[in-house]
Amino acid sequence: MTETGTPQLNAAELLQELLSPAGRADPFPLYAAAHRLGPVLPMSDDIFLVVGYGAANDVLRSPSFEIPTEPSSRPSLDLMQRxxxxxxxxxxxxxxSLIGQVFTPRRVAGLQPTVEAAVDELLDALPAEVxxxxxxxxxxxxxVICELLGVPTADRHRFRPLASDLTAALELTDTADEAADAAAAELGEYFTHLIRNPPAGGLVSALVAARDADDDRLSDEELLANLILLLVAGFETTTDLLGNGLAILLDQPDQLTDPAAFVEEVLRYDSPxxxxxxxARDTVDVAGTSIPAGSNLVLLLGAANRDPARFTDPDRFDPLRTGNxxxxxxxxxxxxxxxxxxxxEATVAFTHLRAATITRTGEPTRRNRLVLRGYQTLPVTIRPGRLAGYFTTDPLQQASDNTTR
Ligand code: HEM
Structure with missing residues (x-):
């Protein structure tokens, strides 16, 4: 055992522990144990765990490392591979570059009023217990993503279970099952119909127009796969960012002074x-470890974000840290x-939530995932407010806070 109570594990044992239900629920002590072993941990001659911030950053930015593209017999994985x-x-x-031409910073900035209106509307419509x-x-x-893509908003309730089933295929264990394949088929059918009848003004019609302008730039299969990616990537992770942020806030109510800095620290502290x-395409040295060409790398972004060599006191939630x-x-x-x-989205949401009174009403439940980290449920009461507010997990504390602010 180490002084922190975590047994000293080797890299293979660490990954195994991370994939266990306890590791998925709380990977952070295991990340700390990994950092004590080094930034790059060999699991075998050709499999490496990358846990250091500098090492992970270098790998992500280096053309010597690519996305693994082994063919899959699972339709769900096959869809994402395109x-x-x-x-x-x-x-x-x-x-x-083609998608970047239509999904521009200007288009994103132009969504701010939509985001503000959606946050207002959602908060106004919330029941007391939620x-x-x-x-x-x-x-x-x-x-927001339905608005951006031009997907009819009436269909949006269908997407949460479908996205959740589909992204199970991204987990490291073999969780891509029939449900993932069925979700891929249903989303495929949905978007095929939408591509044939693109609603005006959104990214679907912009990408269909780009495909029609030049057949060589985007095949039909690629168009379909990228639209589904944009939908799923567009909300699943952001949902988790909002939930992870709120859970932190309920525990540490004083931390929300600057919403943008708060969001950045949520991203670091509890990354979705x-x-x-x-x-590895070539044989490369990463942080002093030689990685042979053909090796597979598992990059623990959540561990890199808690690297003590990069972040002072990494297990402390601190929105005031500089250079985050x-x-x-x-x-x-x-x-x-x-x-x-x-x-x-997260900055606007937490700016508005700052003015609300939010109380935990039950135990939250985590999704049983390692790769995509978030909550399944987070029961609270929310009373929206227009003035600077406070958060508490304890109504008595709430009352006393109210008198001192
Ligand atoms: C908190 C929210 C989000 C997080 C944490 C997140 C995280 C990530 C990460 C880590 C990657 C890179 C994966 C890799 O290099 O292997 C990625 C790629 C991507 N994300 Fe997000 N994402 C979020 C929100 C979104 C949103 C809102 C959209 C779209 C509207 C989106 C669209 C994409 C796309 C299209 C890619 C692929 C880019 C490429 O491979 O060139 N993501 N995301």
């Missing part, structure tokens, strides 16, 4: 994406295309 998330040069650059995940954390990003993977640049959106060629949209 999107920009799972492709390499030259296909990745071709698709990313599952925050269901009634807010999911609703906000799904509303904890893991990604790469394969978590790796939660990745880095390099695949850096999250939606990072400014996710930041916008």
């Amino acid at each position: 999107s920009i998330l799972r492709t390499n040069p030259p296909d990745h650059g071709r698709m990313r 599952d925050f995940m269901d009634r807010f954390a999911f609703q906000l990003p799904v509303t 994406v904890q893991v990604t993977t790469r394969v 640049k978590p790796l939660s959106f990745g880095a390099g060629a695949h850096i999250c295309l939606g990072n400014s949209l996710a930041r916008l």
Whole structure:
């Protein structure tokens, strides 16, 4: 045992523990144990765990590492393999530049009024007792991404279970099952119909127009895969960011002074994406470890965000830390295309939530995932307010806070 009570494990044991129910629920002591072993941990001759911030950052930015693209017999994985998330040069650059032409910073900035209106509307419609995940954390990003894509908002209730089933395919264990394949089929059918009848003004019609302008730039299958990726990536992770942030706030009510800095620290402290993977194209040295060409790398982004060599007192939630640049959106060629949209949504949401009175009413439940980290349920009462407010987990504390502010 170490002085912190975590047994000293080797890299393979660490990964095994991380994948256990206890490890998924609370991976952070295991990340701390990993940092004591070093930034890059060999699990075998050709499998490496990357836990150091500098090492993970270097791997993400280096052209010597690519997305693993082994063919899959599972339709759910096959679908994702055709999107920009799972492709390499030259296909990745071709698709990313095309999508980047329609999903522009200006379009994202133009969504601010939509986001503000959606937050207001959702908060106004909340019943006194509510599952925050269901009634807010999911609703906000799904509303915004449907608006951006031009997906009819009436259909949005269908997407939470479908996205959850589909993204099970991204977990490191073999959780991609029939449900994931069925979700891929249903989303495929839905978007095929939408591509044939694109609603005016959204990204669906913009991408259909881009495909029609030049057949070589985006195949029909790629168009479909990328639209589904944008929908699913557009709300699942943002839902988790909102839930992870609210849970922190309920425990540490004084931390929300600057909403943008608060969101950045939530991203670092409890990242909605904890893991990604790469394969080495060349033999490369990373943080002093030689990685042979063909090796598989498991990048623990959530661990990199808690690297004591990069962040002072990494297990402390501190929105005031300077130079906070978590790796939660990745880095390099695949850096999250939606990072400014996710930041916008979360910052607007927490700006409004700051004025509300929020009380925990029951035990939250975590989703049983390692790669995508979030809550399944988060029961609270919310009383929206227009003035600077306070948060508490204890009504008595709430009352006393009220008299001192
Ligand atoms: C808190 C919210 C989000 C988090 C934590 C997140 C995280 C990530 C990460 C880590 C990657 C890179 C994966 C890798 O390099 O292997 C990524 C890629 C991507 N994200 Fe996000 N994301 C979020 C929100 C969004 C939103 C709102 C959208 C779209 C509207 C989006 C669209 C994408 C796309 C299209 C990619 C693929 C980019 C590429 O491979 O070139 N994400 N995201």
